[in-house]
Amino acid sequence: MNVLIYLIPLALALGALGLGAFLWSMKTGQYQDLDGAAERILDEEGDEKPL
Amino acid sequence: MAGSCCGGDLGVDNAMCSAGIRDFNRVEELQRAGHAEDDGTVRYVLSVPDIHCGACISAIERGLNGLEGIVSARVNLSLRRVTVILDGPDRSPDFVLARLDQLGYAATPVDLGDLGNSDERRKADRLLKSLAVAGFAAGNIMLLSVSVWSGASGATRDLFHLVSGLIAIPVVAYSGQVFFASAYRALAARRLNMDVPISLAVILALAMSVYESVTGGAEAYFDAAVTLLFFLLIGRYLDQLMRDHARSAVLGLSRMTARGGSVVGAGGTLTYVPVDEIEPGMVLRVAPGERIPADGRIVKGASDLDRSLVTGESAPVSVALNTDVEAGTLNLTGPIDITVTRKADESFIAEVMQMMEAAENGRGRYVRIADRAARIYAPAVHLLALFAFLGWMIATKGDWHASLYTAISVLIITCPCALGLAVPVVHVIGAARLFRQGILMKDGSALERLAEADTAVFDKTGTLTTGTPRIAEAGIAEADISAAKALALHSIHPASRAIAAYFGDEPAADLSEIKEVPGFGVQGVLDGTVVRLGRADWVGEIANTAGDAVTGSGLAFAREGGAASGFTLSEALREGTPEAVYALGEQGMGIELLSGDSVAAVREIAGRVGIEAFRAHATPAAKIARIKALQSEGHRVMMVGDGLNDAPALAAGHVSMAPASASDIGRMAADFVFTRDTMMSVPFAREISIKAGKLVRQNFGLAVLYNIIAVPLAVSGFVTPLIAALAMSGSSIVVVTNSMRLARGGSLLPTFKRSKETADESREALA
Known part of the structure; x- marks a missing residue:
């Protein structure tokens, strides 16, 4: 069962990574204009970050 | 004329002069709406309803980005807003508006302070973060717990408990704050709310589990504590999200009341003064298309006023020198100067606002169904847990460990999921159904109140009717149509607009020397002959017939020396109004019509839509009095109205609805705002509210049933905290699934044919 020494931190780290990604995307305003994001993907000239 | 109107070198003719003042006001207003950022830039938020x-x-981002002075500009499609960051506080934002205008988008500044929802937004953000953290912890702890249940023992089990504890303690400390703070506030005020047993259960379960883990015991229930938080946070977040959404959508609609005015100083200079700094004796200039900011008397100029906001009457009124004018009326045709007679906060509008406030305080006493249930539920849960603990202490002769476990199980198993989760889920689904049909809801309690209403009271102008007149009959010769349309297009008078709309796609003639004569009509020159459109007696002056078919105050058109032809105006009924009145009657509602208009006009409309009970000449106070009278007879009144004059009545009603075309104050006062033109929105919303009410009661029923089975088991000690947590989750899922049934069913009403077009229209109207 010694493999748990690696597996538990690994599981936690992956979970924390997901949590961190969510909090980051929220903080950078990526949920503020979901309709707009759907349209912007069709815009060829690239795009800047949300204000 | 030009010089006397504007003074100085502002503008060369009437049209330019008024446009000058209007833009001037708009820019001043915009500058106040700017928000200074830390890095010296200034952020402006503009509402642009045409973005779709x-x-x-x-188009907008490319049109704005790269202009000198603009650091960046970004469109928000969901909210139909543009955020523009300018490089410094000294830069006037007028060029942004001008550029947007040039691109074909009308923009209105949004006062960020006015939005007042930044606090709410922070609250929603905080809840979402708590939810994310709790979800992360619940998943990981569950993973470890599953291993323990499947047989991990000895050092492995202790390690798993320890890791679970290390995750659970900080997570509960962070995510649980919402409940702890609310529970603390309730206790400090010597009350009990639902958050008290929740907090108690979570903290006790956590403390017990920590003790077990440290002493190497077999039973640790970190999973129960954290899963409980996770489920409850979902409910809280949904509740918050719904309020947030509706509020920002309503505020995004353009404003209708004046926030300031242009004061004429010595030498004819104009200074913008916000409405609360306007003093009696000041001379204000009001351009056509603007609202009068304070009560006053006309000292220069003449015009027509749209007083529908104040009186509810649809016909414009001519005003001239020395006429008294009220704040909130809309100046239609000519620029006027007024001396202010009363301060803005003593004006008619202000009186209405005070009435509204008083009426709203009365409604504040409404207690939501979940809170009513919580008042009984919370003390019962505490007593039950306490008795379970004491009973076990006596039965086991002081085994505090087993006793406390039973008590915690009772607290967790009676966790008020039907109250904490199922009610907001029903309301959110209800709000989403309504939203798809273009109906915005302010908060969940509105849905509860709507289901309770048994009497509908309608306003006439702007509610049952569209408020804009329509041409019922035109006796105009084919050859004159293009000239009449050209004249009609020149004016923003509602009658002119109706004529222009009536002619639709007909080409407009090329006229010269067009001028608007305030109070009379529009005049122009076509191929050397004078043509007039306006009051029949004024038009008759140039016609060869004295207009025998045309009455004195009617509407007419004539060429110089030609025959006068008349137009008959009538009020256009809002689409689906008779059907809506019928549908409400079918739902068992009493229906009344209260209007400020004349008896004849009210009787005609009442007849057309099929309402038997109506009252004419109703002032705002009279409307409130009628609603109070109905309420004292035991009725619950739903008020449907739009204007400033209805606002107090909207606030006084048990529940209220307003069309999107309503005045700003009307929309603020109403619980529901419907953005589609059809009146069928009203019975539709009520239908949904009734269904939602039924589902909420079913959910309570399910919760009670579950408690009847689970509580005796918990008290007798057959349920461990783990099974309690699973049972609680299971009951939550049953209740949520039941709530989902509200999402089923189409639009219910035949007039709600879904098509891309109507969907787009409602989205446009929302922005």
């Missing part, structure tokens, strides 16, 4: 697709986004 990806092409608009790129």
Whole structure:
């Protein structure tokens, strides 16, 4: 069962990574204009970050 | 004329002069709406209702980005807003508006302070973060717990408990704050709310589990504590999200009341003064298309006023020198100067606002169904847990460990999921159904109140009717149509607009020397002959017939020396109104019509839509009095109205609805705002509210049933905290699934044919 020494931190780290990604995307305003994001993907000239 | 109107070198003719003042006001207003950022830039938020697709986004962003002074500009399609960051506080934002205008988008500044929802937004953000953290912890702890249940023992089990504890303690400390703070506030005020047993259960379960883990015991229930938080946070977040959404959508609609005015100083200079700094004796200039900011008397100029906001009457009124004018009326045709007679906060509008406030305080006493249930539920849960603990202490002769476990199980198993989760889920689904049909809801309690209403009271102008007149009959010769349309297009008078709309796609003639004569009509020159459109007696002056078919105050058109032809105006009924009145009657509602208009006009409309009970000449106070009278007879009144004059009645009603075309104050006062033109929105919303009410009661029923089975088991000690947590989750899922049934069913009413077009229209109206 010694493999748990690696597996538990690994599981936690992956979970924390997901949590961190969510909090980051929220903080950078990526949920503020979901309709707009759907349209912007069709815009060829690239795009800047949300204000 | 030009010089006397504007003074100085502002403008050369009437039209330019008024446009000058209007823009001037708009820019001043905009500058106040700016928000200074820490890095010296200034952020402006503009409401641009015409944004509706990806092409608009790129057109606006490319049109604005790169202009000198603009650091960046970004469109928000969901909210139909543009955020613009300018490089410094000294830069006037007028060029942004001008550029947007040039691109074909009308923009209105949004006062960020006015939005007042930044606090709410922070609250929603905080809840979402708590939810994310709790979800992360619940998943990981569950993973470890599953291993323990499947047989991990000895050092492995202790390690798993320890890791679970290390995750659970900080997570509960962070995510649980919402409940702890609310529970603390309730206790400090010597009350009990639902958050008290929740907090108690979570903290006790956590403390017990920590003790077990440290002493190497077999039973640790970190999973129960954290899963409980996770489920409850979902409910809280949904509740918050719904309020947030509706509020920002309503505020995004353009404003209708004046926030300031242009004061004429010595030498004819104009200074913008916000409405609360306007003093009696000041001379204000009001351009056509603007609202009068304070009560006063006309000292220069003449015009027509749209007083529908104040009186509810649809016909414009001519005003001239020395006429008294009220704040909130809309100046239609000519620029006027007024001396202010009363301060803005003593004006008619202000009186209405005070009435509204008083009426709203009365409604504040309404207690939501979940809170009513919580008042009984919370003390019962505490007593039950306490008795379970004491009973076990006596039965086991002081085994505090087993006793406390039973008590915690009772607290967790009676966790008020039907109250904490199922009610907001029903309301959110109800709000989403309504939203798809273009109906915005302010908060969940409105849905509860709507289901309770048994009497509907309608306003006439702007509610049952569209408020804009329509041409019922035109006796005009074919050859004159283009000239009449050209004249009609020149004026923003509602009658002119109706004529222009009536002629639709007909070409407009090329006229010269067009001028608007306030109070009379529009005049122009076509191929050397004078043509007039306006009051029949004024038009008759140039016609060869004295207009025998045309009455004195009617509407007419004539060429110089030609025959006068008349137009008959009538009020256009809002689409689906008779059907809506019928549908409400079918739902068992009493229906009344209260209007400020004349008896004849009210009787005609009442007859057309099929309402038997009506009252004419109703002032705002009279409307409130009628609603109070109905309420004292035991009725619950739903008020449907739009204007400033209805606002107090909207606030006084048990529940209220307003069309999107309503005045700003009307929309603020109403619980529901419907953005589609059809009146069928009203019975539709009520239908949904009734269904939602039924589902909420079913959910309570399910919760009670579950408690009847689970509580005796918990008290007798057959349920461990783990099974309690699973049972609680299971009951939550049953209740949520039941709530989902509200999402089923189409639009219910035949007039709600879903099509891309109507969907787009409602989205546009929302922005």
